Amino acid sequence: MGSKYDVLVIGGGNAALCAAIAARRGGASVLVLEGAPKFYRGGNTRHTRNMRCAHDAATEILTGPYTEDEFWKDLLVVTGGQTDEELARHMIRESKDILNWIVEQGVRWQPSLGGTLSLGRTNSFFLGGGRAMLNALYLTAERLGVAVEYDAEVTDLVIEDGMFLAARVKRPIDGETEIRAISLVAAAGGFEANIEWLKEHWGEAADNFLIRGTPYNRGSILKMLLERGVQEVGDPTQCHAVAIDARAPKFDGGIITRHDSVVFGIVVNKHAQRFYDEGEDIWPKRYAIWGRLVAAQPDQIAYIIFDSTVVTSFMPTLFPPIAGRTVAELAGKLTLDPAALERTIADFNAAVRPGTFDHTILDDCRTEGITPPKTHWARRIETPPYLAYPVRPGITFTYLGTRVNKEARMLMKDGRSSANMFAAGEIMAGNVLGKGYAAGIGMTIGSVFGRIAGREAAKHARN
Amino acid sequence: MHGTRILDEADRLMTVCNSCRYCEGLCAVFPAMEMRRAFSDGDLNYLANLCHACGACYVDCQFSPPHEFNVNVPKTLAIARAESYAAYAWPRVLSVTFARNGLVISIVAALSMAAFILGFVALTDRSVLFGVHTGPGAFYKLMPHNAMAALFSAAFLYAILALVMSVRAFWRDIGDPIGGRADGGSLLQAIRDAGELRYLHGGGVGCYNEDDRPTDRRKLHHHLTSYGFLLCFAATSVATLYHYLLGREAPYPWWDLPVVLGTLGGVGLIAGPIGLFVAKMRRAPELLDQERYGMDVGFIVMLFLTGATGLALLLLRETAAMGPLLALHLGAVFALFITMPYGKFVHGLYRFAALVRYAQERRTEST
Ligand SMILES: Cc1cc2nc3c(=O)[nH]c(=O)nc-3n(C[C@H](O)[C@H](O)[C@H](O)COP(=O)(O)OP(=O)(O)OC[C@H]3O[C@@H](n4cnc5c(N)ncnc54)[C@H](O)[C@@H]3O)c2cc1C
Ligand code: SF4
Ligand code: SF4
Numbered sequence: 001m002g003s004k005y006d007v008l009v010i011g012g013g014n015a016a017l018c019a020a021i022a023a024r025r026g027g028a029s030v031l032v033l034e035g036a037p038k039f040y041r042g043g044n045t046r047h048t049r050n051m052r053c054a055h056d057a058a059t060e061i062l063t064g065p066y067t068e069d070e071f072w073k074d075l076l077v078v079t080g081g082q083t084d085e086e087l088a089r090h091m092i093r094e095s096k097d098i099l100n101w102i103v104e105q106g107v108r109w110q111p112s113l114g115g116t117l118s119l120g121r122t123n124s125f126f127l128g129g130g131r132a133m134l135n136a137l138y139l140t141a142e143r144l145g146v147a148v149e150y151d152a153e154v155t156d157l158v159i160e161d162g163m164f165l166a167a168r169v170k171r172p173i174d175g176e177t178e179i180r181a182i183s184l185v186a187a188a189g190g191f192e193a194n195i196e197w198l199k200e201h202w203g204e205a206a207d208n209f210l211i212r213g214t215p216y217n218r219g220s221i222l223k224m225l226l227e228r229g230v231q232e233v234g235d236p237t238q239c240h241a242v243a244i245d246a247r248a249p250k251f252d253g254g255i256i257t258r259h260d261s262v263v264f265g266i267v268v269n270k271h272a273q274r275f276y277d278e279g280e281d282i283w284p285k286r287y288a289i290w291g292r293l294v295a296a297q298p299d300q301i302a303y304i305i306f307d308s309t310v311v312t313s314f315m316p317t318l319f320p321p322i323a324g325r326t327v328a329e330l331a332g333k334l335t336l337d338p339a340a341l342e343r344t345i346a347d348f349n350a351a352v353r354p355g356t357f358d359h360t361i362l363d364d365c366r367t368e369g370i371t372p373p374k375t376h377w378a379r380r381i382e383t384p385p386y387l388a389y390p391v392r393p394g395i396t397f398t399y400l401g402t403r404v405n406k407e408a409r410m411l412m413k414d415g416r417s418s419a420n421m422f423a424a425g426e427i428m429a430g431n432v433l434g435k436g437y438a439a440g441i442g443m444t445i446g447s448v449f450g451r452i453a454g455r456e457a458a459k460h461a462r463n
Numbered sequence: 464m465h466g467t468r469i470l471d472e473a474d475r476l477m478t479v480c481n482s483c484r485y486c487e488g489l490c491a492v493f494p495a496m497e498m499r500r501a502f503s504d505g506d507l508n509y510l511a512n513l514c515h516a517c518g519a520c521y522v523d524c525q526f527s528p529p530h531e532f533n534v535n536v537p538k539t540l541a542i543a544r545a546e547s548y549a550a551y552a553w554p555r556v557l558s559v560t561f562a563r564n565g566l567v568i569s570i571v572a573a574l575s576m577a578a579f580i581l582g583f584v585a586l587t588d589r590s591v592l593f594g595v596h597t598g599p600g601a602f603y604k605l606m607p608h609n610a611m612a613a614l615f616s617a618a619f620l621y622a623i624l625a626l627v628m629s630v631r632a633f634w635r636d637i638g639d640p641i642g643g644r645a646d647g648g649s650l651l652q653a654i655r656d657a658g659e660l661r662y663l664h665g666g667g668v669g670c671y672n673e674d675d676r677p678t679d680r681r682k683l684h685h686h687l688t689s690y691g692f693l694l695c696f697a698a699t700s701v702a703t704l705y706h707y708l709l710g711r712e713a714p715y716p717w718w719d720l721p722v723v724l725g726t727l728g729g730v731g732l733i734a735g736p737i738g739l740f741v742a743k744m745r746r747a748p749e750l751l752d753q754e755r756y757g758m759d760v761g762f763i764v765m766l767f768l769t770g771a772t773g774l775a776l777l778l779l780r781e782t783a784a785m786g787p788l789l790a791l792h793l794g795a796v797f798a799l800f801i802t803m804p805y806g807k808f809v810h811g812l813y814r815f816a817a818l819v820r821y822a823q824e825r826r827t828e829s830t
Contacts, residue, residue, distance in 0.1 A: 039529060046525040049485055108667060110488035127666050129485030132523035135675055254525055256482040256532075316481040316500050 005031040005147070006461035007454070008167060008181035010154050010221055012036060013045035014130075015425025015446035015453075016187035017137035020146045021105055022454030023185070028461045030146045030454075031179065033169055035153035035188070036216040041134065043189045044213035044397060044426070044442070047254040048130035050123040051102075051447065052440030053095040061109040063120040068092050074122075074438050078288075082434020084233075090406050091432060094448045099124060102447055106136035123440040130443075154188070154221060159228040162412045164421045183420040183457035186410075187450060190398035190426040191219020192239065193251060198395070201236045208300035210244055212394045215251040222401065222427050230418070231403040231411045234430025240437045241291025243267075244394030246301060247319045256318045259389050260287060263359050263377040264313055265306030266348055267391075269297040272331065272340035274348070279376035282362060288437045295393040302391050303334055305345070307383045313359070321387035330386040349380040397442065401430040408453035420460050422453035466504050466550075469542045473507045476539055479532060486520040489666040491656075491821045492540070493520075498824060508550070509637035511543035512810075512817040515663040517681075518671030518750050528749070541752040548809050551636070553628035560805040565757025568765060568802050575801075576794030582606075583790045592786040599712035605786055608706070611793070618800040625804035630812050637820055649822035656818045657811075660685060673745040684738030688766060689811065691731020695773065698725035714780055725773060732770025736763040762807035768795045 007023040009016045012034025024030045034041050054071045058064045071092045075083060103109065108127040126133040141148065149169075155176065156168035164184040170176050191197045193215045198206035226232050248257035262278050267290070269275055276293050294302045311321070324330025327345055328338035347370055355365035357379060365378045402423045403411040410418040425446035432445055465471050477496050480486065487493040492513045499506055518537050526532035545561070552558035560567050583592055583605050596604050603611070645653075656662070660682050663670055669677035702721040705711040715722050740763050743751075772792035779788055803809075 039527075125488075126485075127488045128519060128523035129483075129525070131525045132485075132519075132666075135522060139676065249531060252530065254483075255485070256479060256526075312500060315484075316478070318479060318482045 005029050005179070005181045007031070007183050007185060007457045008033065008164075008179060009185045009187060009454075010167065011043065011187035011189060011425070011427075012041045012148075012150075013043040013187065013189060013425060013446065014048070014134070014137070014443055015427075015450035016185070017042075017134065017141055018102075018105075018447050018450030019185040019187055019422070019424055019454035019457065020141050020148075021137065021144065022451045023458040023461075024141065024144045024146045024454075026455050026458030026462070028183075028458035030141075030458075031181065032141070032146060032148045033152040033154055033167070033179075034148065034150050036150065036214065038150040040214060040216060041138070041150060042131070043217055045134055045446070046131045047213050047252075048126070048133070048443055049255065050119060050125045050440045051098075051443035052123050052438060053099040053444060054092050055096060055099060058121075061111055061124050062122075066122045068096070071095070071122075075432070075441070078436035078438045079432075079434050080436060082436075084431050087404070087406060088432045091444065091448045094452070095444050098444070098447045098451065101451065106140045107133045108136070119439055157184075157221070157224045157228065159225075159421070162229055162416060162418045162421070164418070182461035184422065185408075185450075185453045185457050186221050186225060186402070186421065186423045186427055187425045187446070187453070188221035188427055189214070189217035189219075190239075190429070191222055191400070192217055192395045192398045194218040194220075197223075198398075202295070205295060205300050208392060209241075209295070210246075210248050210253065210257075210392050210394045211251045212242075212244060212248075212253055212255075212257070212396050213251075217397070217426070219398070225402050225410070225421075225423075229412050229414075230421070231413045231415075233401050233403040233428070234399040234434060236398070236400040238399040238430070238433075238435045240288065240396035240399075240442075241295065241393050242287055242396065243290035243294045243302065243304075243391040245317070245319045246390035246392045248392075248394065253394070257394065258287075259304060259314075259317065259391060261304050261306060261310070261314045261317075261389065262290060264310040264379075265304055265381060266345070266374065267293075267302050267304050268336070268341065268344055269302050270299055270336065272336045272344050274344060274370075274372060275302075277372045277375050279362075279366065279374040279378055282360075290391070291393045291395070294391055300392055303336070304389045304391060305330075305341075305381065306387055307381045308385050308387065309383045311387065317389070319389070321389055323385040323387050325384050325386075327386050330388055334388055334390065345381055348374070348378075349382060352378045352380050396437075397426050397429065399430040399433050399435070401426070401428045404428050404431055404449070406452075407456045408449045409456060420457070422457050424449035424453040465507065467546060469539065469546055470504055470507050473511065473539050473543045474502050476534055476536055477502050477507070477510065479526065479534055480520075480536065483526075485525075486523060486536075489519045489523070490515065490517065490662040491818070492536075492662075495821055495824065498828065505636035505638075507543060508547040508633070509817055509820060511540040511547055512633075512637075512813040513662070513821055514540040514544065515660065515814070516541055516750070517663050517665045517669075518747075519665035519668075519677070521750060522665075522671045522675050522677075535749065537750050538752060541750075542755070544810065544813070545752055545755040545758065547633070547813065548629075548807075551629045551632040551813075552805060553625050553632065557625075557805055560802075561758060563757065564755075564806050565761040568761035568798070568806060571802050572765060572768065572795065572798040575798040576791050579790040579794040579797070580787065583786060587786075593783045594786070595781065595783055596785060597781050599714070601780070601785070602713055602789055605789055606793070608712070615793075615797065615800070618797055622800045622803045626809065626812060629804060629809060630816055633813055634816050634820075637817065645819045645823060646826075649819050649826060652822035653815055653818035656822070657815050671747075671750070672742050673747055680738065681742050684735045684742065686735070687731040688735030688739060688763075691728045691733075691735050691770060692766065694724050694728030694731060695769070696728075698722070698728055717777075722777065726777060729770045729774040729777070732766050733774065736767040736770070739763055740767075758807050761802075765795070765799050765802065765806075769799050 006028035110125040110127040158166040244257040331338035331341040351367035351370040526534040549558040549561040
């Protein structure tokens with residue numbers, strides 16, 4: 001029973017929609033099954049803001065050229081070499097064309113910004129953000145005749161010998177039905193919203209993680225594919241994690257819970273002890289390391305501590321800082337040991353050496369004689385009120401995924417490629433991102449491999 | 464804490480948006496917000512009046528309801544905007560008019576129209592009222608020109624005074640950090656932005672109304688309405704000049720400037736308000752300030768009545784219907800004038816003032 005399409009796309013985010021549009025433009029009949037209700041359609045894509053693409057010259061939206069080679073070097077640095085070079089280079093090459101292709105699908109870019117995020121050269125920003133981008137993709141898909149169902153969670157996949165046959169889908173009204181299709185594109189995101197799964201690898205600590213994006217990325221499709229013979233790629237503990245405000249909701253707090261004030265102060269754990277060099281690296285790298293650092297601290301909690309001289313130096317924050325007229329008062333509000341916090345701050349202040357502060361470069365403000373040191377941007381914390389943000393690990397997305405080749409075709413455990421199964425986006429991000437992260441690359445992976453997957457899935461279906 | 468509950472909510476939203484900033488390319492509200500970290504009542508009223516209610520930042524927001532952050536910028540700013548009209552109204556006692564504006568406007572309109580008809584009947588005999596009058600001065604057989612001029616100048620001057628006082632209060636409140644007068648460059652920029660409704664475009668795709676498919680219809684109907692209004696105003700001004708400078712009396716032949724302007728304007732004032740009304744009826748409820756429905760509709764209806772009675776008068780002025788129609792038209796225009804400072808009409812002025820302030824802020828920032 002059930003209807004039959006040329007291409008079935010599971011997921012409803014950037015990767016899924018790029019695949020659906022490409023498949024439809026390739027002449028296939030396409031069905032998109034999005035597990036979330038309409039408002040929450042588009043998973044983590046709803047929360048994104050920009051995309052990293054190679055380009056040879058400055059444009060209206062980008063302040064300078066960003067060559068394939070430079071992109072590749074950046075990727076090599078953040079992943080520490082843990083990337084599939086052939087696939088990654090292929091993606092980077094294709095990213096050049098995506099910059100325009102995505103505009104042809106109705107997505108609009110914002111003129112270059114400058115300001116808070118120094119990404120004007122490498123990254124293009126969606127006008128109105130990720131949800132605006134998604135709205136445009138959905139309108140285009142609908143106009144082209146792609147069928148879309150919301151609240152349509154795929155609960156099972158029928159796969160025989162590396163060949164996709166049918167999917168079972170649970171709809172709130174009609175119950176479970178089976179849908180057959182000639183090819184499959186899996187674009188259902190990672191498993192970051194599945195705390196149980198995270199616990200398998202992180203232990204009890206995962207209970208204290210906050211999930212920055214959609215609660216609907218529970219990794220069920222990924223799990224089924226891996227169980228049914230698809231080769232896995234990546235390390236399950238690798239993910240994109242940043243330190244976000246501890247007061248953020250458990251799921252879907254999005255971008256506005258982030259903090260980028262680390263360079264302006266110090267970070268202590270629940271024993272009021274510093275644990276890492278807050279001046280190690282420049283944004284956005286320092287942004288991306290603090291999630292893991294906090295995850296390794298007792299109870300997965302930490303506090304960014306600074307003073308009143310710097311409050312206007314960073315982006316305004318959703319939650320106001322917690323304030324105290326004295327260090328002891330602040331410690332009380334944070335339930336830290338006042339004496340310990342006073343000592344930590346006094347030791348830090350005593351170790352600060354004079355220098356010229358400039359948070360846009362690795363400046364010469366540093367400490368001497370304490371561990372860990374603060375190697376840049378070190379300035380005394382001494383002007384009340386004293387302020388703090390409590391932070392916890394905020395998981396953005398996971399890297400464990402399905403292995404694919406340059407056609408976005410899944411590879412099976414025995415090394416053969418699947419006849420009709422393709423994957424795009426978070427669910428295969430681990431092919432490119434073994435670890436680390438370069439801002440905007442999540443959307444590049446989704447758009448580039450989504451478009452390829454859709455095109456190839458349509459080609460397979462129409463042969 | 465702010466003066467009102469809705470300003471508290473606007474403050475909360477601006478704090479959310481300021482830590483997000485995804486919408487900064489959509490309109491002037493967000494860049495203006497980014498220039499601030501804390502928001503006074505005046506700041507919030509300024510932002511509220513910069514918003515053109517295109518709806519884009521609602522449709523594009525990942526935190527709009529049902530998300531727990533419950534971000535609905537267009538609706539919140541719409542309510543704040545409406546409340547700001549009352550807050551700055553002059554004289555203060557009449558600010559209560561805004562609350563039940565639809566009702567007030569209908570009563571004032573009905574009374575004005577009735578007064579004109581009764582006045583005509585009382586001042587002239589039936590044969591004059593229902594007679595056929597043609598040629599220059601025909602209208603003044605029903606009401607002497609001097610009486611008409613005196614009555615309407617008084618109503619008009621009162622409206623101007625009340626509007627000037629209100630906008631002045633608004634300007635002072637929103638200008639806190641900058642203060643002072645508007646410079647020429649900012650004025651020009653604001654005239655351009657207001658003239659083309661630059662920010663009623665959802666960042667380029669159009670306005671969101673009944674669903675998530677943007678169109679330019681609201682912009683078109685708004686243009687028809689406001690330019691229709693301006694054309695009618697121009698028609699009256701030209702006719703006044705004709706009367707006093709050239710000694711030519713209304714009604715004028717159909718090809719003459721006041722009639723041409725008035726006809727075009729009248730068409731705009733019929734088509735535009737109908738379009739706006741339909742859009743309002745179909746607008747997604749989550750974008751609408753339902754409580755102020757009456758004020759918006761009242762104003763739309765007044766403009767429509769002014770246009771419709773004016774055109775009817777033009778078409779039938781050589782028949783026996785002229786008398787009653789003239790009475791109706793004058794009644795409508797009179798009611799429009801005296802209710803202008805206490806209804807939706809002020810949104811144009813406040814928005815313009817906000818645009819001037821924005822242009823000024825941009826200039827100060829870039830120098
Ligand atoms: C706060 C935040 C900010 C970010 N900012 C950026 C940024 O600026 N730039 C960038 O490049 N990346 C950013 N990312 C990362 C980016 O969101 C992801 O890399 C990207 O969205 C992945 O796209 P996707 O289509 O693979 O997955 P998603 O967009 O997450 O889509 C997955 C979809 O699958 C659906 N789904 C899951 N399971 C099922 C099922 N069983 N049946 C049916 N449907 C299912 C989900 O509902 C969802 O719609 C950000 C992430 C977060 C959380
Ligand atoms: S309306 Fe929503 S998306 Fe836009 S700036 Fe505000 S919080 Fe961000
Ligand atoms: S003009 Fe449009 S985008 Fe700007 S605040 Fe108003 S509704 Fe939002």
